Structures are given as C-alpha cells and as structure tokens.
Amino acid sequence: MTAQLLDGRAIAREVEQEAAAEAAAITRRYGVSPCLSAILVGDDPASALYVKRKAEACGRAGLRSETFHLPATTTEGELLALIGDLNARTDVHGILPQQPMPLQINPRAVFEGIDPRKDVDGLGPANMAALFIGRPNLVPCTPAGIMLLLQRTGLDPKGKEAVVVGRSIIVGRPVALLLLHAHATVTWCHTRTADLAAHTRRADILVVAAGKPRLVTGEMIKPGAAVIDVGINRVDGKLTGDVDFASASQVAAWITPVPGGVGPVTIAMLLRNTVQAASGQLRSSHIV
Numbered sequence: 001m002t003a004q005l006l007d008g009r010a011i012a013r014e015v016e017q018e019a020a021a022e023a024a025a026i027t028r029r030y031g032v033s034p035c036l037s038a039i040l041v042g043d044d045p046a047s048a049l050y051v052k053r054k055a056e057a058c059g060r061a062g063l064r065s066e067t068f069h070l071p072a073t074t075t076e077g078e079l080l081a082l083i084g085d086l087n088a089r090t091d092v093h094g095i096l097p098q099q100p101m102p103l104q105i106n107p108r109a110v111f112e113g114i115d116p117r118k119d120v121d122g123l124g125p126a127n128m129a130a131l132f133i134g135r136p137n138l139v140p141c142t143p144a145g146i147m148l149l150l151q152r153t154g155l156d157p158k159g160k161e162a163v164v165v166g167r168s169i170i171v172g173r174p175v176a177l178l179l180l181h182a183h184a185t186v187t188w189c190h191t192r193t194a195d196l197a198a199h200t201r202r203a204d205i206l207v208v209a210a211g212k213p214r215l216v217t218g219e220m221i222k223p224g225a226a227v228i229d230v231g232i233n234r235v236d237g238k239l240t241g242d243v244d245f246a247s248a249s250q251v252a253a254w255i256t257p258v259p260g261g262v263g264p265v266t267i268a269m270l271l272r273n274t275v276q277a278a279s280g281q282l283r284s285s286h287i288v
C-alpha cells in the first residue's frame with residue numbers, strides 16, 4: 001500500500017479563506033478588525049520564525065497582528081504585567097505567548113493570566129476545563145487542526161481505535177479528548193508505556209506527538225491506518241517528523257507529510273480562533 005497524503009497545506013488554505021471572510025464580516029459590522037497580539041520572549045530562531053509565520057497568516061486573512069519581542073531576561077512578573085495590559089485593551093482579541101519560554105517563566109502561570117476570552121491557544125484552565133467536559137470553546141490549535149484534517153478528508157473517528165503517542169498539555173492530552181468526543185476508542189501512550197508497538201499496531205487513527213524523530217516505523221502501523229505525524233524535529237538541518245515516512249507510507253492508507261501536514265493547519269486554526277474570539281468579544285460589548 002502507498003498512503004495518500006493528508007494535505008495540510010490545501011486544508012489550511014480553505015480555513016484561511018473562511019477566516020478571512022469572517023474577519024471581513026466582523027470589520028464591516030463593528031468597524032474593527034480582529035487583532036492577535038503575539039509575545040516572543042528571548043531569541044530562539046525557531047520561535048521567531050513561527051511568530052513571523054503567524055503574523056504573515058494574519059495579514060493574508062485581513063486580521064491585524066502585533067508582536068511584542070521581550071528580552072530573554074524578562075521575569076514572569078514583567079510578562080504577566082504585559083498580559084494584564086493586553087487583557088484590558090478592547091482592540092486586542094487574542095493573546096499568544098510563544099512557547100517555549102525561558103526557564104524563569106512558568107508557562108502555566110502565563111496561560112492562567114490570559115483572559116479566557118482572549119486565550120486563542122486554548123491552553124488556559126477555563127478553556128481546558130471546557131474541553132474536558134465536552135463543551136469546547138477555544139480549542140488548542142494543533143489538536144483542533146488534527147481533527148479538521150480528519151474531518152475534511154472524510155475520516156470519521158466514530159467507532160475507530162485511536163492511539164495517541166504523547167500526553168503533553170499542548171497536543172497529546174487535548175487531541176485524545178477531541179478524539180474521545182468524536183466517539184473513537186482512545187489509548188494514550190507515553191514514555192512509561194510498556195510496549196508502544198503493541199498499541200500503535202491496533203490504531204485505525206494514530207497520532208504521534210512525541211518529539212522523537214522517526215519513533216514510529218512502518219512495522220508499528222496497522223495496514224490501512226490514518227497516521228498523523230505532529231513531530232517537528234530538525235535532523236541534519238532537515239525537518240523530520242516523529243514517524244518514519246518512508247516505511248510508514250508503505251503501510252498506512254493516509255499520512256501527513258512533515259513539513260506540510262499538521263503545521264499549516266495549526267496556523268490556520270489560530271486565525272479561526274482569533275476570529276471566533278473577536279466575534280464573541282465584540283458581540284458582547286455591543287449588547288446593551
């Protein structure tokens with residue numbers, strides 16, 4: 001079998017166009033463009049590139065964006081003070097602190113400091129709790145993008161065995177909850193899982209978010225599975241996923257490429273979340 005590609009770039013373009021149409025409608029209605037404030041702390045080149053790509057995507061879709069670039073020595077208190085200012089600004093609808101942050105800053109404290117209505121990464125406690133109880137509001141962008149990739153490819157998780165490798169707050173946990181809400185039977189794997197391959201081989205839908213280049217190989221995959229490779233690893237100067245694409249694509253029916261799979265839809269979902277956040281805030285501020 002040679003797998004078909006789950007084309008993240010094409011689906012991201014669709015979502016971007018939809019977000020652009022909604023942003024234009026908001027601007028017509030309220031005279032205000034949805035606005036994303038990104039915060040970059042330190043000089044990590046990969047983080048700087050992600051923030052730049054997000055700002056470019058905002059520009060393409062007609063959203064306003066601004067980037068605060070803070071020095072690597074910024075304290076947690078200084079970052080929380082900026083977030084407090086952004087929470088109070090009515091012209092800012094989404095706040096996005098780029099991860100990873102320097103060690104002196106606790107990311108949980110940062111996400112807890114964001115007004116839940118502006119938490120467009122969906123990583124604060126209110127949005128996480130909403131997801132947990134099955135009433136999602138602003139959903140973390142990568143997991144939301146993975147679900148959209150499946151949905152727009154016609155891959156319904158209902159009744160399927162879904163296996164998620166990784167249990168991080170940003171990807172593994174929320175995507176497993178979303179798969180559960182979509183009626184898959186879900187298994188979570190992590191570093192203490194005794195026999196990883198025994199689990200991955202049962203998966204009709206396999207999501208790999210471990211940050212370990214080529215952790216999952218073709219012999220660990222069920223023939224006909226849909227494989228979502230979230231990993232972004234730089235190996236010998238090249239981007240490599242957590243799945244060994246060459247062997248996996250001989251066994252799977254569907255597979256995401258790296259790059260060009262989950263990455264683009266993640267950015268598109270950020271636009272969608274920002275538009276959704278702006279719409280909610282502007283609607284409530286216009287109710288008298």
Ligand code: NAP
Nearest residue numbers: 142166167168171190191209210211230231232262263266
């Ligand atoms: P993370 O916070 O480091 O979490 C990795 C998870 O994988 C942990 O739960 C860890 O288990 C598990 N794990 C690591 N090695 C494993 C192994 N050998 N067997 C089984 N489980 C293993 O990473 P993350 O933030 O979730 O990111 C994962 C990957 O996705 C990274 O490559 C990251 O760059 C990428 N990513 C991509 C996007 C995108 O837009 N495409 C977005 C976010 C992240 P324990 O909990 O037991 O430690």
